[in-house]
Amino acid sequence: MESLYNTVLKKKQDVSQITCNPTLGAMDLDYCKILDSLVPTDDFVTSRVKSCLKELDLAGGIDFNGHYLSAFDAYNEAVTYYDLKQRGFNVHGIPEASSSTPDFEVEFTFKDWDGAQKTENVFLEVKSLAYANGNEEYKKAQDAAFESNVRIEEQHNRGRRFCSSEYCVSPLGDKDTGPTAEIEEFNKKICNNIKPSQFKYGNDADTILFVDMSQYMFPFKVEECLPVFPNVQRHYSASGRLWMIAFGIEGERIFSWPEFEGKGNFDKLLEKPGILNCDEFSCIKGIIFCSGSEKGKRKLYGFYRYEDEELKTTNFIHHACDFVNDDKNTYGFKFFKNLEEDLMKRFGGNEA
Numbered sequence: 001m002e003s004l005y006n007t008v009l010k011k012k013q014d015v016s017q018i019t020c021n022p023t024l025g026a027m028d029l030d031y032c033k034i035l036d037s038l039v040p041t042d043d044f045v046t047s048r049v050k051s052c053l054k055e056l057d058l059a060g061g062i063d064f065n066g067h068y069l070s071a072f073d074a075y076n077e078a079v080t081y082y083d084l085k086q087r088g089f090n091v092h093g094i095p096e097a098s099s100s101t102p103d104f105e106v107e108f109t110f111k112d113w114d115g116a117q118k119t120e121n122v123f124l125e126v127k128s129l130a131y132a133n134g135n136e137e138y139k140k141a142q143d144a145a146f147e148s149n150v151r152i153e154e155q156h157n158r159g160r161r162f163c164s165s166e167y168c169v170s171p172l173g174d175k176d177t178g179p180t181a182e183i184e185e186f187n188k189k190i191c192n193n194i195k196p197s198q199f200k201y202g203n204d205a206d207t208i209l210f211v212d213m214s215q216y217m218f219p220f221k222v223e224e225c226l227p228v229f230p231n232v233q234r235h236y237s238a239s240g241r242l243w244m245i246a247f248g249i250e251g252e253r254i255f256s257w258p259e260f261e262g263k264g265n266f267d268k269l270l271e272k273p274g275i276l277n278c279d280e281f282s283c284i285k286g287i288i289f290c291s292g293s294e295k296g297k298r299k300l301y302g303f304y305r306y307e308d309e310e311l312k313t314t315n316f317i318h319h320a321c322d323f324v325n326d327d328k329n330t331y332g333f334k335f336f337k338n339l340e341e342d343l344m345k346r347f348g349g350n351e352a
Contacts, residue, residue: 001039004049004075005032007056015062020145022131022138022169023068026215030295031079038082044093048078064138069130076128076212077103080290083298087320094123100197102207108316120312123207124288125198129189130215132173141169171216180254180268183244187272190245191281199283206285206313209275214293225301225325226332228255236265246287246303247327248274276305276327285313288321299323306330 008027015021038045055071077093081104084091090107102123109119131137148165155163172185190211199207213220223229224242231238239255248270256267275281286304302321304314306328318324325331 001046001050002053004036004053005029007053008032011056011062018062018146018149019142020169021062021064021068022141022171022215022217023064023072025217026293027072027075028079028294031075031082034082034295035075035078044081045078047093048074048081052078062142064135064142066135068138069128069135072215073128076214077126080104080126080210080212084320089320094201100195102198102201103210106316108319110315110319120315121205122313122316123201123205124210125194125207126210126212127190127193128212128215129186129193131171132185132189137170137173144168169217178254178267179239179241179244179256180270183239183241183248183254183270184272186241186245187248187275190275191278194281194284196280196283199281199285206311207283208286208288208313208317209284210288210290212290214290214298216291219292219297219299220289220301222299222301222323222338223335225303225323226335227329229335231257235261238265239267242289242301243303243325243329244270244274245289246274246276248272249277276303285311286317288317301325303327 008024009029009032011021011024012029015024035045035049039049051074052071055067055074059065059067059071081091081093084104084106088108092105092107094101094103094105102125104124104126105121106124107119107121109117112118131141151165152163155165172182190209194209199209201207220242224240226240227243227247228237228239230236234257236258237255238257244252244254250270250273252270254267254270256265258265275287276284285308286302289301289303290298291301292298300321302317302324304311304317304324304326306326308314309326323331323334
């Protein structure tokens with residue numbers, strides 16, 4: 001079988017001098033090497049790599065088309081499977097069936113409150129978030145990158161030693177801007193790609209929604225897991241977009257980022273509730289957002305309803321994620337505690 005690493009590398013090289021391909025950009029070469037190494041011994045990785053290679057072959061040249069997204073879905077399932085194993089879990093891919101099924105069954109072992117070791121199983125439904133408007137925003141990004149490269153080439157031909165150019169990418173479209181529009185677009189994309197039946201597998205076993213956001217070039221930071229957080233350097237407060245995607249309520253006020261000091265920073269009110277506040281999705285027992293595409297930089301952020309804190313899905317979220325919060329902001333204090341500890345490490349504490 002062809003090497004995934006060599007195939008992705010060749011595709012990246014073909015694209016880089018002409019334009020950009022955000023989906024290829026999110027396929028990390030270090031992960032490709034690892035997946036290649038697992039092919040001889042892991043049937044699940046083998047099936048996903050084969051599917052990814054097939055779609056990359058069907059994608060043809062550098063012009064963006066839907067095969068690139070299908071290739072990324074297969075690649076990302078394999079990476080998610082590998083990452084969860086690296087975090088100490090036993091992961092099993094669930095074969096596709098005529099009825100809707102989740103993607104993974106995950107087994108995890110932990111110590112109970114009395115010190116006894118226990119093993120539980122949960123299910124994950126994985127969704128890779130793509131850009132808005134089908135392939136349109138990807139093609140806009142390619143056009144903008146191509147024009148930028150043309151400008152750089154023109155500067156080079158005029159004898160400039162240092163050449164530069166900028167271009168803009170709008171993953172969520174350009175119909176509206178600001179955090180409220182982003183939150184609502186993310187909600188729309190997620191809701192359009194899930195079905196309640198995917199979260200009622202077997203005997204209505206509890207299932208977690210795993211949302212991969214690694215195609216978005218700027219990873220979400222941990223403060224986005226809070227309903228509102230301070231930006232000390234720029235002197236304003238902002239709403240946490242991930243928290244709002246999960247727990248926002250209709251009519252909620254959203255804090256934006258002001259262009260300059262003294263400008264108001266309230267954005268439009270939310271028009272729709274967050275996913276875990278929708279009656280339609282009461283079957284979803286938690287959400288894990290995965291942000292970042294590079295090996296070693298992917299972060300898992302978990303959310304669940306406070307009323308579900310005794311479920312095994314909640315237990316798994318706490319074991320699996322880099323940061324966790326609920327709809328009461330129960331763990332918001334940890335952000336500030338970690339921030340304080342980080343500042344102490346960086347600048348030290350002077351005793352009187």
